[in-house]
Amino acid sequence: MSRREQILSTLRSTPALPTPAIRVVQLVQDPEVDIRELTEAIRYDPSLTAMVLRLANSPYFGAARSIGSVQEAVMRLGTNRLFRVLMASAVAPLAQLAVRGYDLAPGKLLEHAVGVAVAVERLAASLPKRAPNYAFTAALLHDIGKIAMGSHVRIDAKPIMDLAFRQNLSFEAAEREALGIDHAEAGAVLLELWNLPPHLVEAVRCHHEPDKAESDTLVVDLIHAADSLCLLAGIGSGADGTHYRPTAGVLSRLRLGTKLGERVVCEVASSLEDLTDLLTVSTGDELKCH
Amino acid sequence: MRVGIGGNNVSGQTGSLAVTHTVGISNMQTTGRPNDVLVTYSLGSCIGLTLLDPVAGVGAMLHCMLPLSKIDKAKADRNPFMFTDTGVPAMLQAVFDMGAERRRLIAKVGGAASLLDEKGLFRIGERNYTVLRKILWKNNILIAAEDVGGTVARTMYLYMRTGQTVIRSRGKETEL
Numbered sequence: 001m002s003r004r005e006q007i008l009s010t011l012r013s014t015p016a017l018p019t020p021a022i023r024v025v026q027l028v029q030d031p032e033v034d035i036r037e038l039t040e041a042i043r044y045d046p047s048l049t050a051m052v053l054r055l056a057n058s059p060y061f062g063a064a065r066s067i068g069s070v071q072e073a074v075m076r077l078g079t080n081r082l083f084r085v086l087m088a089s090a091v092a093p094l095a096q097l098a099v100r101g102y103d104l105a106p107g108k109l110l111e112h113a114v115g116v117a118v119a120v121e122r123l124a125a126s127l128p129k130r131a132p133n134y135a136f137t138a139a140l141l142h143d144i145g146k147i148a149m150g151s152h153v154r155i156d157a158k159p160i161m162d163l164a165f166r167q168n169l170s171f172e173a174a175e176r177e178a179l180g181i182d183h184a185e186a187g188a189v190l191l192e193l194w195n196l197p198p199h200l201v202e203a204v205r206c207h208h209e210p211d212k213a214e215s216d217t218l219v220v221d222l223i224h225a226a227d228s229l230c231l232l233a234g235i236g237s238g239a240d241g242t243h244y245r246p247t248a249g250v251l252s253r254l255r256l257g258t259k260l261g262e263r264v265v266c267e268v269a270s271s272l273e274d275l276t277d278l279l280t281v282s283t284g285d286e287l288k289c290h
Numbered sequence: 291m292r293v294g295i296g297g298n299n300v301s302g303q304t305g306s307l308a309v310t311h312t313v314g315i316s317n318m319q320t321t322g323r324p325n326d327v328l329v330t331y332s333l334g335s336c337i338g339l340t341l342l343d344p345v346a347g348v349g350a351m352l353h354c355m356l357p358l359s360k361i362d363k364a365k366a367d368r369n370p371f372m373f374t375d376t377g378v379p380a381m382l383q384a385v386f387d388m389g390a391e392r393r394r395l396i397a398k399v400g401g402a403a404s405l406l407d408e409k410g411l412f413r414i415g416e417r418n419y420t421v422l423r424k425i426l427w428k429n430n431i432l433i434a435a436e437d438v439g440g441t442v443a444r445t446m447y448l449y450m451r452t453g454q455t456v457i458r459s460r461g462k463e464t465e466l
Contacts, residue, residue: 105331158461170406232405232412233355234315234334234443239460241443242334245406258413262356265414269316269355269372270365 004180007153011189014152035074043070046113046140047147052077053137054194066197068134101150102157103239109147111272112236113140118271119226122264123254135219138203142223145187145204146238153186155179157239164243171240172208184208210250221250226264233265235272308451313351316372320350320384321450328448333401335415337374337422338446340398340455341381343390349450352381357417374421382429397426398455398466399436400446415439435466 001009042048049070056073057066067073099109117139124131149155157171164174175182188205199216206213206220207227213220228246231237251257313319313330321328328351330338339352352371359366359373370376385395399422402415419438426433437444437457445458455466 108332161460228405228412232335232403232414234332234336234403237332237334237443239443241441241459242403242405243441245408246411248409248411251411257411258417259361261412262358262414263361266356266362266365266372 002180003178007149007179007181007186008189010153011148011186012193014148014190039070039074042074043136043140044114044117046110046144049137049140050144050191050194050196053196057195057197068132068197068200069137099146099150099238101153101155101239102146104146104150104236108236108238109143110236112230113143115230115235115268115272116140116142116223116226118268119229119264120222122267123222123226123256123260126260127254129218131218131222132216134197134200135203135222138200138219139223139226141187141191141200142204142207142227143183143187144190145183145185148190149175149179149183149186161239161241161243170208170245171243182208208244210247217253221253224250225254225256229261229265230268232261233269235265235268313353315353316355316369318350318352318354318371318377318381318384320348320381320388322346322348322388324450326450328450329445331445333444333446334403335412335418336401337418338400338444339378339381339422340446340448341385341390342396342448342450342453342455343385343394344396344453345394346389346391347450348385348388348390349448349453350381350385351446351448352377354378354418356414357421374418375425378422378425379429382431392430395431396434396453397431399433399438400444400455400457400466402438403440403442403444406441437464437466 042052052070052073053067056076067076117136120131120135120139124135150157155175160174160178161171163169163178164171167174167177169177172182172184184205184207188201191201191204199219202213202215203219203223207223210217210220210224224247228244231240231242231244308325308327309323310327310329311319311321313328315332315336319328324347326349328340328349330351330353333353336353336355339354340349342349354374354377355372357374359370359376366373366376370380386392399419402419404415405412415438423433435455437459442459447456447458448454449456457464457466
């Protein structure tokens, strides 16, 4: 079996990634909970978003059409079912917050995912055309493949980075060279297994190679540009550093240069400060996840 | 901003506590304690700057993100350490207030990385570094050592006990 086939087989046996949904559980346990606040708390948590979308799209809930956003999922599930889903995901084994293979300390992947999601919203706001709602979801999930590759397949990014330097490859190209698959495709494979909508899968699959996207290039462009900015600014970066190549066509389509890039980075940094409360779990709960 | 590793870790015996202070993104920390360690993680295009006056026993570390505060003056007023042009002067003032002297200050720099960006699409790191040099030059401070540019994420340490500034990137540690 090739390395790629081995990895694909491991991915197929990877369960939906649970998360310490402590904050959400705290909200759910409040009888006066505001459903909008709850939706917000889910939206900023990539693993939880994946879980909720996966369940909302599962045959059990009789999904007639694909659900691509948390708001739709909340409506489809209804408050009671949503609460059960959230509670179940909280008591399920807690997600390893650190992604060792990529040298991501606890909290870093989350910081990156939220940073990219916020950057996507800010970049979209600068455009005349409205971006679809699922852009935010896709941004949150864009690196979900790193969790699977780093924690389940247990790849080590360091020799891949060495290969990238030796052969003058971008990091994800070196992943393909070494493993036969990169973290973007691995993420797409997982999302496909979880029956998420194809356009969302496509956006995750193509986030480092936006010119390969066949549909909805706006979302792919937004994620690619937002990811480039967050990696550059060190927002949740790991062993792969800034070793990625931005695509010129994307930046010109989004009319994005250094100036707008700096403004977006500034806004993302401030939003991350504001979002800290929403994302923070107490230290005791955090320790349990290590 | 919270960072993944760290917070303040205390180790060692009572009486000679070595305390590690994590300097978050858009933040600065000074110290006058001989056993302190200052550390900052995830330096991409950001600037990491350490200042040390070995005679006064005063050290500081800055992690600033963006070159110029004019993109958001209100933010710079609330937190000057987000920007290089406001963060460096505020840092200098802070170490002077603690008794450091300009002529003794040792300045070391890490960060200012870029993407694999042959076309120069985003020049944030480069601009950060240019602004930094200009401000230090205006203040008559030379850069004693640096590890800047490239496509790596860096972690930067300042060990007050030895006065060393150390950069960790791609699994290797190098003293500046």
